[in-house]
């Protein structure tokens with residue numbers, strides 16, 4: 001389980017996170033939802049210790065992040081980090097050399113799942129294919145937790161559908177996934193848990209299935225109650 005406890009974060013004098021708390025379980029897809037600039041990426045960066053926090057605590061399976069935790073968790077940012085002149089195949093080799101947790105079999109499966117061509121250069125990829133390569137490089141690691149920053153942002157409907165299919169496939173298996181988004185529409189059915197953020201705080205944390213079954217409400221219905229007052 002990933003536990004984010006009372007996390008506070010400032011940039012200069014501006015307080016971005018004002019005591020954010022939530023949990024994300026293994027085997028579930030947790031979605032952080034909030035408008036642009038609310039601090040979604042900052043939360044993922046904080047979980048990965050890529051940015052320092054000023055107060056609070058983040059635990060992964062009960063322990064603070066340490067060097068060996070990086071074999072347990074991966075972060076898929078919203079833009080590809082491979083060099084533009086590299087081919088997809090070279091990017092995969094790079095990851096293979098760098099991470100002990102690289103799973104070549106899964107990488108090859110993802111390559112065909114996304115219908116990507118290994119000899120295409122990163123610089124030549126469309127936004128949709130670039131997002132798919134990014135996802136491939138993260139999901140091919142045998143880790144327990146995957147953090148994804150806006151995996152559906154700015155890409156066409158068909159690419160979004162293909163990416164969404166990964167979430168319901170064995171490629172996610174029983175990992176814990178945290179994704180961020182500001183538009184929940186066409187991924188609503190994939191989400192187990194929702195964490196709504198507003199003004200640097202969690203305004204509501206709920207189980208999407210329970211809201212549907214017990215109250216007959218969609219994620220968007222609950223969002224409307226919280227944000228449109």
Ligand SMILES: Nc1ncnc2c1ncn2[C@@H]1O[C@H](COP(=O)(O)OP(=O)(O)OP(=O)(O)O)[C@@H](O)[C@H]1O
Nearest residue numbers: 011012016034035036037038039040041042043182
């Ligand atoms: N390195 C930084 N220095 C100063 N301010 C920053 C820095 N990184 C982020 N911020 C500010 O912190 C706030 C939260 O940024 P963040 O990127 O976490 O938001 P977000 O919810 O992910 O937004 P988006 O949906 O646009 O990606 C924004 O106001 C942003 O301008």
